[in-house]
Amino acid sequence: MPASSSSVLFRLGRVAAVVAVAALLPLAPALAVDEHFVKDGGAAGGVDVVAYHTVGQPTPGSAQFTAEYQGQTWKFATAANRDLFVASPAKYAPAYGGWCSAGASKGKKVATMPQFWAIVDGQLYLNSTEGAHKGLFLADTQTVIRKGEANWKTIYATKADKL
Template sequence: MIHFRPLTLRMTAILLGLATPMAAFAEDEHFLTEGTAANGYDVVAYHTVGAPTPGDAAYTADYQGVTWSFASAENRDMFAADPAKYAPAYGGWCSAGASKGKKVPTLPEFFAIVDGQLYLNSSEKAHKDLFLKDTATVIDKGESNWKRIYATEADKL
């Protein structure tokens, strides 16, 4: 017969209570598609190949409470060694949207790498007419807004 001590039960209850908000926080901070960050695309490949490359469920890593997919074990290992280097700005939400204080879902083909940082956008218009037209301003406003909106649900903005 297994006996649980009252302190053990209380600690278990506290830890379980903390786990749910942490998972919800990860979903608010990151744009997820079917539970995977970056639309399931390999964020390392944006840097090494220069193009959106679908990830493979066989090669995943966990970072900041979410799952990231990669096209190869090598890319997964590169990410694991320095995830902050490869993770997209604004949790993978649209950079142009973040500059306006919004969280807008992204599409993998609208991306740019600026000073080693991956930025994703939601549409050709957001990418070309906003992000590429005035990159520095979009990034500056996005950084400023992100501090305020990162933990807020997208539909609450």
């Protein structure tokens, strides 16, 4: 049975819409995936993010114990820490993709140092320097977090070198 002209036009219209959307995708940076802080072959600088919660200090991760999350490789000091992360990655992944919390509050992505950290309401926050950590983050934690959250909505998909 031949298709009616209206059903052919409808199908052609759907095809044209799909082609138009596909052509625009490269122009849509807001659809980009979050850029995590990666150093030494791992997200969060290769430091075991679960160890901040379980042993209360930064602990180097190992290539022996890894997990994939949000397109990145995360390293852990033990299989048990890896398994905790895999079971609940959002619980352990640091805020702002592992970038500096004080930097995020200022609309920037700044590389972090593992010794400058805090857990607030169960969330791990990392910072870049002692000044950023003590002088900004710890001095006014709630303001830094509030501003970081507001800024992260617009900077998360922007490359650090473009901010």
